[in-house]
Amino acid sequence: MSDERDRAGKSGAHGSGAKRGPQHPIGKSGPHRAGGPARPFDKNSTTGGTERPAPGRGPRWVAYDTLRAVHTSDAYANLLLPRAITRAGLSGPDAALATELTYGTLRREGTYDAIIADAAARPVSAIDPAVLDALRLGTHQLVAMRIPTHAAVNETVRQVRQAAGKPAAGFANAVLRRVSERTRDEWLDRLEAAARSDDERLAVRYAHPVWVIRAFRRALDAEGRADELALLLEADNVSPVVTFAALPGLADIPAGAEATPYSPIGFRSAGGDPAALVTASGGRVRVQDEGSQLAALALTRALPVREGERWLDLCAAPGGKTAVLAAEALAHGALLEANELSPARAGLVRDSVAGVPLEVPVSEEDGRARAGRGRYDRILVDAPCTGLGALRRRPEARWRKQPADVPALATLQGELLDAALGALAPGGIVAYVTCSPHxxxxxxxxxxxxRRNEGIVELDARGVVASLSLSPIDLPDVAGTGRAQLWPHRHGTDAMSISLLQRA
Structure with missing residues (x-):
C-alpha cells in the first residue's frame, strides 16, 4: 500500500545480498537452571520437524503461522499478517490478539530466546525451530501480556502438540512452567546479571542485537546525543501510529483528522480502517510514515521548480515517495520517471502512482545503468539499506540483519549515488535517503x-526539512554536515536520513 506498509525488502536497483535467519547475540548461552534440563526435544527429533495442520486458524495460529514464515522463508510480518488475519476472518479483539502476539514476539525475540535457553537448560539452536516459535509466543504471553498462566501454557502446549507432536508438547510444557516461575522484571534482572558488558545488558533489556546498539550509539553521538540511546531502543519496541499522506494538490487532510507535527501533507485519522480510507480516496491518500513524506518533499521543495524539469526516482519501490513526487511534478509542470529492478515491485510502483493523473514511466533496470540514460534536474536515491530505522514496523529486521551486511550495502549505495550524481544537469539536486541511521x-x-565527484556540493538538508515542518523540529548538526537525521524517539518517525547534493 505504501512505504509504511511495505518497507520490506526494498530492492530498488540492486540485489540486496544474502539473507540470514535469526542470529541472537543475546541468549545463546544464558544461565541455566540447577535443576537440570527440561524433557529432551531437540532439532534432530524425528517428530519435531513436522508441522501438522490445525483444525482452525484462531489468533494464536495466525501468529504462529506468520512467525514460521518469517523464520523459514525470510518473509516480512508487516506484509503477511494483515492478509493472514483477513483470511482467518479475524476482527476486533481476535485480530488485535494476533497482531500483539506476532509483533510483540518478534520485537523481543532475542530476549525471549535468552529466557527459553535458561528455562530449557540448552541453547535455542538445539531446539526444533517449529517448537521454538511456539515457545516464543508462549513466553511473550507469560512475561508481557495479561494472559493467565494456565491459559498461556495450556494453549501453547496444545499448539505444539498439533504442530510437532506429543513429545514436543511435554518439552514445551516443562519449559513454559519454568518461564512462568518468574516475572518479566525478575527474568530481566537474572539475564542482565549474566551479561558480560553494559551493551549486553542493554541488549537483553531492550531486545536489540549488540551490534545495532553500538551503531545507534555512534549515530547519536555524532549529534552529541548519545544519552538518548535508551529512549531510542525503547521507542523501537512501540508500535508506530498509523500515519497518512494526502498527496499535495490532489487530496486534503480530512476534517477531524490530526495533522502531523512536521510534514505539511501528513495526518493521523480519527479512526476506522486505513485501507478503506485509502481505497475511498482513489489512491490520493496513502499510508506513509511522516519521515518518508519529508524525504520526498525535501527534494521537490529544496529549490523552486522550473516548468519542464526532469525528475527520476532511481530506486522507487514500494512507491510511496514516488507518489508524492508525482503529485509534486503534476503541480509544477515537471516530468517524472521511476525505476525499479524487480518486476514484481515495479508493479507496486505503478500501483502507487495510479491515483495521480500524470504519466510516470517505470523502467525495470539496474539503477547504476539506468541513471546514465538521461540528464535530470532532481533525482531521488532512496537507497537499499539495512532498514535499521524502521524496526518499529519491521521488528524481525533487527535479528535478520548482520554487521557483515553493511559493507556490501554501503558499496552499492555509493555506486547508486555516483550514478545519480553523474546524471545531474547543471544545478540539479540528488536526495540521498536511507531508512537507516547507521x-x-x-x-x-x-x-x-x-570526494569522488567533482563539482558537487552538499546543501543544508536540515534547513530544508525545518522549512517544511509545521512545528519546530529538533535536528542537531551531524558531524558538521548538512544531513538531516530523523528519529523514532525524538520525532515519532522512522529513523530516516536525508542528504541533499547539488551539481554546481
Missing part, C-alpha cells in the same frame, strides 16, 4: 561520494 550507510557514503 553512519556507514549515511554520512560515510555521502562523504566518499563528495
Amino acid at each position: 553512519l556507514a550507510e549515511t554520512a560515510a557514503v555521502v562523504a566518499d561520494a563528495l
Whole structure:
C-alpha cells in the first residue's frame, strides 16, 4: 500500500545480498537452571520437524503461522499478517490478539530466546525451530501480556502438540512452567546479571542485537546525543501510529483528522480502517510514515521548480515517495520517471502512482545503468539499506540483519549515488535517503561520494526539512554536515536520513 506498509525488502536497483535467519547475540548461552534440563526435544527429533495442520486458524495460529514464515522463508510480518488475519476472518479483539502476539514476539525475540535457553537448560539452536516459535509466543504471553498462566501454557502446549507432536508438547510444557516461575522484571534482572558488558545488558533489556546498539550509539553521538540511546531502543519496541499522506494538490487532510507535527501533507485519522480510507480516496491518500513524506518533499521543495524539469526516482519501490513526487511534478509542470529492478515491485510502483493523473514511466533496470540514460534536474536515491530505522514496523529486521551486511550495502549505495550524481544537469539536486541511521550507510557514503565527484556540493538538508515542518523540529548538526537525521524517539518517525547534493 505504501512505504509504511511495505518497507520490506526494498530492492530498488540492486540485489540486496544474502539473507540470514535469526542470529541472537543475546541468549545463546544464558544461565541455566540447577535443576537440570527440561524433557529432551531437540532439532534432530524425528517428530519435531513436522508441522501438522490445525483444525482452525484462531489468533494464536495466525501468529504462529506468520512467525514460521518469517523464520523459514525470510518473509516480512508487516506484509503477511494483515492478509493472514483477513483470511482467518479475524476482527476486533481476535485480530488485535494476533497482531500483539506476532509483533510483540518478534520485537523481543532475542530476549525471549535468552529466557527459553535458561528455562530449557540448552541453547535455542538445539531446539526444533517449529517448537521454538511456539515457545516464543508462549513466553511473550507469560512475561508481557495479561494472559493467565494456565491459559498461556495450556494453549501453547496444545499448539505444539498439533504442530510437532506429543513429545514436543511435554518439552514445551516443562519449559513454559519454568518461564512462568518468574516475572518479566525478575527474568530481566537474572539475564542482565549474566551479561558480560553494559551493551549486553542493554541488549537483553531492550531486545536489540549488540551490534545495532553500538551503531545507534555512534549515530547519536555524532549529534552529541548519545544519552538518548535508551529512549531510542525503547521507542523501537512501540508500535508506530498509523500515519497518512494526502498527496499535495490532489487530496486534503480530512476534517477531524490530526495533522502531523512536521510534514505539511501528513495526518493521523480519527479512526476506522486505513485501507478503506485509502481505497475511498482513489489512491490520493496513502499510508506513509511522516519521515518518508519529508524525504520526498525535501527534494521537490529544496529549490523552486522550473516548468519542464526532469525528475527520476532511481530506486522507487514500494512507491510511496514516488507518489508524492508525482503529485509534486503534476503541480509544477515537471516530468517524472521511476525505476525499479524487480518486476514484481515495479508493479507496486505503478500501483502507487495510479491515483495521480500524470504519466510516470517505470523502467525495470539496474539503477547504476539506468541513471546514465538521461540528464535530470532532481533525482531521488532512496537507497537499499539495512532498514535499521524502521524496526518499529519491521521488528524481525533487527535479528535478520548482520554487521557483515553493511559493507556490501554501503558499496552499492555509493555506486547508486555516483550514478545519480553523474546524471545531474547543471544545478540539479540528488536526495540521498536511507531508512537507516547507521553512519556507514549515511554520512560515510555521502562523504566518499563528495570526494569522488567533482563539482558537487552538499546543501543544508536540515534547513530544508525545518522549512517544511509545521512545528519546530529538533535536528542537531551531524558531524558538521548538512544531513538531516530523523528519529523514532525524538520525532515519532522512522529513523530516516536525508542528504541533499547539488551539481554546481
